[in-house]
Amino acid sequence: MSREAEKPAHGGAASAALAHHFDTLVQQRSAVELGMWLFLAQEVMFFGGLFVAYAFYRSRYIEAFVASSRHLDVSLGAVNTVVLIGSSLTMALAVHNAQHGRRAAMRNFVVATMLLGVVFLGIKSVEYHHKWVEHLIPGPGFAFEGAHAPGAHVFFILYFTMTGMHALHMIIGEGLMIALLVWNARGLVSAEYPSRAHVLGLYWHFVDIVWIFLFPLLYLVSRH
DSSP: OOHHHHSOOOOHHHHHHOOTTOSSHHHHHHHHHHHHHHHHHHHHHHHHHHHHHHHHHHHHSHHHHHHHHTTSOHHHHHHHHHHHHHHHHHHHHHHHHHHTTOHHHHHHHHHHHHHHHHHHHHHHHHHHHHHHHTTOSSSTTOOOOSTTHHHHHHHHHHHHHHHHHHHHHHHHHHHHHHHHHHHHHTTOOOSSOOHHHHHHHHHHHHHHHHHHHHHHHHHSGGGO
């Protein structure tokens, strides 16, 4: 009997969602979710390396990090924190509705998540513009008054690297959500196979958790 013949029959969205190299949706779902968890594990190592670098340089330039942190807008950072927490809620609701086959509700919550993500990126771009105006972009034009300039330069290298990589992950997440909306419109997300929504939810929650660590480490150095 051929491999194709061994596959159980599925109707509608389930049949369309089953890739040719899997025998069942259960097998496919396990593989997809395992793949996402492995991907997130290497992301933890990537951001973990940045956090270790931050801890090392903060121990060397404590006063410089305190002085540099005062140049960050805590209010904008706090608003962005609330925005991301809200986006985690809408993403969780999107996954919940996908698991129950409510495609219209899932679409609406995904769109809401995307809008909150755009708000976050918009606020972050405003912050970056402020740093540009204040000549706090690392490089030849960097200008920081006082004796803490060398340490401040290190702080802002870490600030732009860490928040920049976080923003890049958010932009990728926005693109993935567009793909999820297309899959949903084609009936490839269903109660029988909600894994596309589930794994994207895992990714988005991870990105949100990274920011929960970045906010106090960067913005609240001088407020503890």
